[in-house]
Amino acid sequence: MSRIGKIARRTFLIGTAAVAGGVAFGVYAARKPAPNPLTPKDGEVALNPFIVIDGDGVTVIVPKAEMGQGVQTTWAALAAEELDMDPGDLRIQHGPPGKAYYNRGMGTQMFPTAEYRLSGWQEALGNQMSVAGKFLNLQITGGSTSSADGFEKMRQAGASARETLKEAAAQQLGVNRSALKTEGGAVIAPDGTRLSYAELAVAAAEIKPIVPDLRPQSSWKHVGKSQPRHDQMPKATGTAQFSLDVRLEGMKFAALKRNPYQGGGMAGFDPSAALDMAGVEDVINLGDGVAVIANNSWSAMQGAEAVVFDWTPGTYPETSDMIFETLRAAFDGDVNSTLLETGDVDILPDGATEITADYQVPYLCHAQMEPLSATALFTGETMEVWSGNQIPIHCRDVAAKEAGLDPEAVTLHTTLMGGGFGRRGFLDFTQYAARLAVKMPGVPVQLLWSREEDMSHGFYRPGAVSRFRGAVKDGRAVMVDGQIAAQSATASLMSILLGMAPMGPDKITVEGAFDQPYALPNARVRGYLADMDLPVGPWRSVGASINGFFFDSFIDELAHAAGADPLAFRLDMMRDEDARSASVLEAVRDASGWTGKTPDGVGRGVAFCHSFGTPVAEVIEVHQTDAGIKIAKAWIAADVGIALDPKNIEAQLFGAMTFGLSAALHQQITFADGAAEQANFYDYDAIRMHTMPQVVDIRILENGHRISGIGEPGTPPAAAALANALFDLTGTRARRLPLAEQFDFAV
Amino acid sequence: MARLTINGTAQTVDLPDEVPLLWALRDGLNMTGTKFGCGVAACGACTVHIDGEAVRSCQVAIGDVWGEVTTIEGLGTPDAPAVLQQAWVDHQVAQCGYCQSGQIMQAAALLAEVPNPTDADIDEAMQGNLCRCGTYPRIRAAIHDAAQKLQEA
Numbered sequence: 001m002s003r004i005g006k007i008a009r010r011t012f013l014i015g016t017a018a019v020a021g022g023v024a025f026g027v028y029a030a031r032k033p034a035p036n037p038l039t040p041k042d043g044e045v046a047l048n049p050f051i052v053i054d055g056d057g058v059t060v061i062v063p064k065a066e067m068g069q070g071v072q073t074t075w076a077a078l079a080a081e082e083l084d085m086d087p088g089d090l091r092i093q094h095g096p097p098g099k100a101y102y103n104r105g106m107g108t109q110m111f112p113t114a115e116y117r118l119s120g121w122q123e124a125l126g127n128q129m130s131v132a133g134k135f136l137n138l139q140i141t142g143g144s145t146s147s148a149d150g151f152e153k154m155r156q157a158g159a160s161a162r163e164t165l166k167e168a169a170a171q172q173l174g175v176n177r178s179a180l181k182t183e184g185g186a187v188i189a190p191d192g193t194r195l196s197y198a199e200l201a202v203a204a205a206e207i208k209p210i211v212p213d214l215r216p217q218s219s220w221k222h223v224g225k226s227q228p229r230h231d232q233m234p235k236a237t238g239t240a241q242f243s244l245d246v247r248l249e250g251m252k253f254a255a256l257k258r259n260p261y262q263g264g265g266m267a268g269f270d271p272s273a274a275l276d277m278a279g280v281e282d283v284i285n286l287g288d289g290v291a292v293i294a295n296n297s298w299s300a301m302q303g304a305e306a307v308v309f310d311w312t313p314g315t316y317p318e319t320s321d322m323i324f325e326t327l328r329a330a331f332d333g334d335v336n337s338t339l340l341e342t343g344d345v346d347i348l349p350d351g352a353t354e355i356t357a358d359y360q361v362p363y364l365c366h367a368q369m370e371p372l373s374a375t376a377l378f379t380g381e382t383m384e385v386w387s388g389n390q391i392p393i394h395c396r397d398v399a400a401k402e403a404g405l406d407p408e409a410v411t412l413h414t415t416l417m418g419g420g421f422g423r424r425g426f427l428d429f430t431q432y433a434a435r436l437a438v439k440m441p442g443v444p445v446q447l448l449w450s451r452e453e454d455m456s457h458g459f460y461r462p463g464a465v466s467r468f469r470g471a472v473k474d475g476r477a478v479m480v481d482g483q484i485a486a487q488s489a490t491a492s493l494m495s496i497l498l499g500m501a502p503m504g505p506d507k508i509t510v511e512g513a514f515d516q517p518y519a520l521p522n523a524r525v526r527g528y529l530a531d532m533d534l535p536v537g538p539w540r541s542v543g544a545s546i547n548g549f550f551f552d553s554f555i556d557e558l559a560h561a562a563g564a565d566p567l568a569f570r571l572d573m574m575r576d577e578d579a580r581s582a583s584v585l586e587a588v589r590d591a592s593g594w595t596g597k598t599p600d601g602v603g604r605g606v607a608f609c610h611s612f613g614t615p616v617a618e619v620i621e622v623h624q625t626d627a628g629i630k631i632a633k634a635w636i637a638a639d640v641g642i643a644l645d646p647k648n649i650e651a652q653l654f655g656a657m658t659f660g661l662s663a664a665l666h667q668q669i670t671f672a673d674g675a676a677e678q679a680n681f682y683d684y685d686a687i688r689m690h691t692m693p694q695v696v697d698i699r700i701l702e703n704g705h706r707i708s709g710i711g712e713p714g715t716p717p718a719a720a721a722l723a724n725a726l727f728d729l730t731g732t733r734a735r736r737l738p739l740a741e742q743f744d745f746a747v
Numbered sequence: 748m749a750r751l752t753i754n755g756t757a758q759t760v761d762l763p764d765e766v767p768l769l770w771a772l773r774d775g776l777n778m779t780g781t782k783f784g785c786g787v788a789a790c791g792a793c794t795v796h797i798d799g800e801a802v803r804s805c806q807v808a809i810g811d812v813w814g815e816v817t818t819i820e821g822l823g824t825p826d827a828p829a830v831l832q833q834a835w836v837d838h839q840v841a842q843c844g845y846c847q848s849g850q851i852m853q854a855a856a857l858l859a860e861v862p863n864p865t866d867a868d869i870d871e872a873m874q875g876n877l878c879r880c881g882t883y884p885r886i887r888a889a890i891h892d893a894a895q896k897l898q899e900a
């Protein structure tokens with residue numbers, strides 16, 4: 001049978017559209033290719049897992065979680081650049097789980113070194129480690145790695161496809177490949193004959209894929225320019241399908257209810273009151289919780305509240321006070337990491353003034369706009385799962401485990417997601433849906449978490465405490481000695497991804513503090529891990545979301561103690577250490593017209609954080625009004641190395657800053673009697689239209705020697721910039737979050 | 748069993764009378780453009796119009812619906828978007844997009860009442876609609892742009 005025949009027999013069910021009889025081809029450039037999940041057999045057709053061509057045109061597979069960051073559009077533009085196609089003419093699908101979709105961008109983040117200091121060999125090694133990552137099934141969207149991950153491989157996929165299609169045309173026309181051009185999805189012969197990619201695809205699939213050089217940046221037509229996002233119209237018309245929008249024939253609606261004392265068990269439950277309710281059909285035991293089945297989601301959620309439970313206690317300290325006591329006690333235990341140590345911090349330099357400050361930040365919920373859910377259908381031999389997730393291979397495998405099936409018997413559809421912010425990198429919402437489906441064979445079921453269920457069950461951003469000691473002399477910082485204690489944000493995730501908890505220094509706990517580009521003659525940053533069962537995990541910008549506040553606030557305190565202008569003080573220490581970071585600070589200074597002086601009733605703060613390879617500086621301006629303090633204006637500058645899509649980068653920057661301001665202002669998850677006290681947006685509020693500052697200017701710099709991420713780095717400076725501005729306005733230094741507890745904001 | 752007029756079409760929903768309109772749309776009629784974010788009138792993701800007025804559909808039982816319902820699907824379609832929806836596309840407003848159906852329905856009601864809203868009008872009208880992605884600057888720009896286009900038309 002011809003190869004195309006074999007492919008044609010197999011229908012790729014990808015997302016909502018079927019690509020039947022399509023040809024997926026190109027080359028997969030790693031030395032030992034991972035099997036192409038788009039082909040029947042490894043190596044049978046020389047294939048690229050990223051580009052599929054059928055009679056209707058070209059589809060690019062973007063195996064990344066689209067959570068709002070625009071990754072699908074950016075990756076499509078990268079492929080389009082080499083394919084000589086208009087990015088708007090490409091169809092985009094998420095594709096199935098596949099080892100070939102390992103994340104190549106994660107490697108450099110594994111080094112316990114400040115990213116701004118990474119040398120050439122470390123980066124090369126990082127890339128090697130990333131190749132190793134594919135054997136660990138790391139198909140993950142996270143760590144602001146997508147741009148770096150896709151930057152080369154999507155262009156390679158496009159370039160290889162283009163040249164191989166040209167070769168097919170060359171053979172057909174009896175001319176040399178070099179005599180051919182490509183344009184608008186077709187190969188053009190010297191005499192003007194056009195052969196569309198679609199008509200060449202079958203022949204091209206027979207040819208050994210060609211691996212051409214990538215085009216130089218100077219010739220780019222699409223990459224580097226703002227692209228209209230392909231998901232805008234669906235999202236403006238309510239036609240985009242999110243996880244909760246999956247609708248299947250005969251589908252039941254279910255609501256989850258689990259033990260609010262997280263980690264505790266279920267000794268028993270009485271479903272009778274729920275079963276009496278209109279619309280409720282069943283209450284199903286899921287082990288440590290139940291699912292209430294109904295003919296609509298609301299009745300299911302009402303039913304879930306009516307079930308009477310006998311919960312057993314959770315496995316962590318019961319109150320916030322006790323939890324933070326445990327965090328502080330970690331300072332008396334072993335040091336987990338000392339990733340920054342220069343000079344001598346034990347001796348106060350002669351004539352220097354010593355400053356100390358303790359800080360604290362709360363636990364936080366992701367509160368992504370779309371509550372968690374997944375949908376599953378179990379037939380006995382197979383399972384089909386729809387889930388908006390960041391780790392598709394792991395989600396497929398956990399569903400298979402629940403059903404006692406081979407992973408191959410599970411089809412996982414990764415849907416659009418209404419925000420993620422790190423929460424969708426966990427398995428629980430997929431796992432519970434699969435567990436429920438197994439108990440309802442033949443019936444498709446959607447398992448929804450109410451907002452309250454979502455908010456009361458972490459993986460929370462860990463709360464953290466820190467102690468800083470520093471010294472200033474002659475207007476400069478001469479010493480910084482920081483200690484940070486928290487639960488590890490990534491240990492639980494790494495256990496899921498790698499099957500083991502990582503050992504050694506936990507870089508994430510101190511990132512945003514140990515790795516900042518300041519020339520400090522005497523400096524040390526030590527991390528301490530508190531061991532508690534309270535579920536924690538990555539939250540947009542992870543450790544830097546904590547240390548961006550701790551470290552930069554302390555730098556600001558040092559600046560004031562030194563009698564220096566806070567921006568000039570930072571710049572002074574940064575210029576020799578990292579010119580790229582200094583340029584970012586200068587850009588925000590110029591954009592905001594920073595003078596260091598503010599009139600009465602106006603306060604300004606600047607903050608800086610280098611995270612995920614991207615230096616970001618923000619200035620926030622606050623105004624005292626009759627109604628309270630208003631966050632009035634914001635300026636942002638960032639260096640992303642190479643800006644793939646400036647308008648999208650802008651959106652990520654002000655979005656990430658807003659995410660940080662929301663947390664700084666309002667948010668905390670506190671615990672009483674072992675349960676989270678916050679339930680919904682009325683007690684876990686965020687920045688809204690009327691409290692959003694005017695984003696006056698965003699400056700995007702491109703001085704980096706490599707591409708860096710943008711989904712997260714806008715978050716870390718936000719809280720510090722706001723707290724520093726409040727200090728300028730009121731003279732009161734905020735050393736803990738949230739700020740609305742300590743300042744009178746206009747609401 | 749409730750009889751409703753939605754986007755100009757008479758519909759029958761076979762769900763208990765106390766079920767909120769949100770879930771009648773989403774689960775009873777498979778009209779999933781209207782979103783669930785909180786269920787307690789705290790986020791605005793579920794905003795629809797009843798007789799032209801913006802309401803939180805998670806708070807109105809189907810038995811109590813007092814007039815004609817318009818949802819995001821009734822405002823315009825990808826092939827024939829409303830001016831406001833096109834402004835959303837032109838300004839590249841959506842990030843995750845989950846809140847945007849509600850934002851657009853709220854903004855449509857604002858423009859119907861105040862054809863040329865000031866920033867203060869926008870603050871006032873839109874503050875019940877949460878966006879966790881922080882798209883507010885572009886929402887504001889898209890509303891101003893649509894207001895202008897609608898007045899020129």
Ligand code: FES
Binds near residue numbers: 804
């Ligand atoms: S779902 Fe109705 S206001 Fe949030």
Ligand code: FES
Binds near residue numbers: 841843845847877
């Ligand atoms: S675009 Fe994501 S919540 Fe508004």
